[in-house]
Amino acid sequence: MTDRIYADNAATSFPKPPEVMTAMQNYAAHLGASAGRGAYREAIDAGELLTEGRRLLARLINTPSPDAIVYTHNCSMALNLAIHGILRDGDHVVATMMEHNSVLRPLHLLLAENRIRVTWVAADSRTGIVDPGAIRRALQPDTRLVCVNHGSNVTGTVQRIDAIGDICKSHGAAFLVDAAQTIGHMPIDVLAAHVDLLAFPGHKALMGPLGTGALYIRPGLESDLRPLLQGGTGSISEQPEQPEFMPDRFEPGSHNAIGIAGLVAALKWIESKGIDALTAHDRALSERFLDATASISGLKVFGPNDVAQRVAVFSVAVEGLEAAELAAILESEFGILTRPGIHCAPFAHKTIGTDQCGGTTRLSFGALNTPTDIDRCVAALNELAKSQAAANA
Numbered sequence: 051m052t053d054r055i056y057a058d059n060a061a062t063s064f065p066k067p068p069e070v071m072t073a074m075q076n077y078a079a080h081l082g083a084s085a086g087r088g089a090y091r092e093a094i095d096a097g098e099l100l101t102e103g104r105r106l107l108a109r110l111i112n113t114p115s116p117d118a119i120v121y122t123h124n125c126s127m128a129l130n131l132a133i134h135g136i137l138r139d140g141d142h143v144v145a146t147m148m149e150h151n152s153v154l155r156p157l158h159l160l161l162a163e164n165r166i167r168v169t170w171v172a173a174d175s176r177t178g179i180v181d182p183g184a185i186r187r188a189l190q191p192d193t194r195l196v197c198v199n200h201g202s203n204v205t206g207t208v209q210r211i212d213a214i215g216d217i218c219k220s221h222g223a224a225f226l227v228d229a230a231q232t233i234g235h236m237p238i239d240v241l242a243a244h245v246d247l248l249a250f251p252g253h254k255a256l257m258g259p260l261g262t263g264a265l266y267i268r269p270g271l272e273s274d275l276r277p278l279l280q281g282g283t284g285s286i287s288e289q290p291e292q293p294e295f296m297p298d299r300f301e302p303g304s305h306n307a308i309g310i311a312g313l314v315a316a317l318k319w320i321e322s323k324g325i326d327a328l329t330a331h332d333r334a335l336s337e338r339f340l341d342a343t344a345s346i347s348g349l350k351v352f353g354p355n356d357v358a359q360r361v362a363v364f365s366v367a368v369e370g371l372e373a374a375e376l377a378a379i380l381e382s383e384f385g386i387l388t389r390p391g392i393h394c395a396p397f398a399h400k401t402i403g404t405d406q407c408g409g410t411t412r413l414s415f416g417a418l419n420t421p422t423d424i425d426r427c428v429a430a431l432n433e434l435a436k437s438q439a440a441a442n443a
C-alpha cells in the first residue's frame with residue numbers, strides 16, 4: 051500500500067504487525083491440526099494456543115477466568131450470542147441510540163416478534179455522549195439487559211461504562227458492552243466497570259486477523275445464557291447434550307485456529323507495546339487531527355473535541371460534497387482510504403443529523419498510523435473544502 055494511507059481501521063486494522071503473519075504461516079506450515087480433535091502433539095499444541103489466547107485476553111480485560119472467554123468469528127457473532135442467549139420472552143431491554151446494527155438488528159428481530167420491549171436512550175446530538183442518568187431513568191423492574199456501545203464507530207464517542215456498570219449492578223440488570231471500537235485502543239476492566247458481557251472483535255485494534263472475535267461472560271452468568279449453536283466440542287463426546295461447562299458450552303465446531311494463532315501473536319504485540327502507550331498514541335493522533343481541522347471552514351468533524359471522550363474514529367463532511375463523492379476523491383486524488391455511508395449505525399446518524407444525506411465519510415486511525423498520515427489527511431480535506439468553497443462562491 052505504498053503511498054496510500056489506510057484510514058479504515060474501524061472496519062478492520064491494516065496492516066497487521068508482521069508477527070501476526072509469521073504466526074499464521076507457522077500454524078499453517080507446522081501445526082495444522084484442529085484443537086481438541088486428536089491426541090497427537092500437534093492437536094494438543096493447537097489446544098494450548100487457544101488456552102494461551104484466552105489467558106492473554108483475560109489479562110487484557112482484567113478477569114481472573116480465562117475460560118470466561120468464548121471465541122467467536124467476529125464481534126457480531128459475540129453480540130448475537132449475548133443478546134439471543136440471555137433474553138427471554140417478555141423481557142425489557144435498554145439500549146442506546148449509538149448502537150451498531152449487530153445490536154440493533156437482533157433487538158429488532160425480537161421486537162418484531164413481540165418478544166421483548168426496548169427503551170432507546172438518546173445521545174447528545176453534538177458529542178454522541180449518553181448520560182448515564184438517562185440509562186438509570188430508562189430502567190424498568192423487569193429490565194434484563196442494558197446494551198451500550200462503548201466506542202461509536204460513527205463519531206468515535208466513548209461512553210462512561212464505569213458509571214453505567216454501577217447503575218446496572220445496583221438494578222440487577224445484565225450489562226452488555228460492545229467494545230468493537232475500544233478494545234486495544236484503551237484499557238477495559240470488566241471487574242471495575244461491572245461488565246457482565248463484553249463482546250469484541252480480534253481483527254480491529256487488537257490487530258489480529260479477520261475471522262476472530264470473542265465474548266466474555268461473567269463467571270456464573272453462563273448458565274443463564276442459552277447457547278445459539280450446538281455441536282461437537284471434543285469433550286464428553288458420549289453425551290448427546292451440549293456440555294454445560296465453559297468455554298465448551300458456547301464453542302461447538304472446529305475453531306478458526308489459524309486466525310487465533312495470529313490473534314495470540316497480536317495480543318503479545320499489544321502487551322509488548324503496553325495498552326497505556328497505545329491509548330496515548332490514539333489520543334495524540336486524535337488531538338493532531340482535531341487541532342488541525344478546527345480552523346478549516348466548510349469542513350465538519352463530528353463527535354467530541356475532548357480526546358479523553360473519544361477514539362480516533364472521525365466522521366467528517368465537506369460542504370457541497372456527498373459522503374460517497376468525498377470518499378471517492380480522497381482515494382483517487384490523495385490515496386486515502388476511508389468509508390462513506392451509514393456505517394451500520396442508522397440511529398447514530400439520526401442522532402447527529404446525517405441520516406437523510408447519505409451519512410458521513412469516516413476516517414479511522416490505528417496503532418500503525420503516523421502523525422504524517424494525519425497531516426496528509428488534513429491537507430487533503432483542507433484542499434477539498436477550499437476548492438468546494440471556491441466552486442460554490
Ligand SMILES: Cc1ncc(COP(=O)(O)O)c(C=O)c1O
Nearest residue numbers: 124125126150152203228230251
Ligand atoms: C461498534 C461496532 N460493533 C460491532 C461491530 C461488528 O464487528 P464485526 O465486523 O467484527 O462483526 C462493529 C464493526 O464495525 C462496530 O463498529
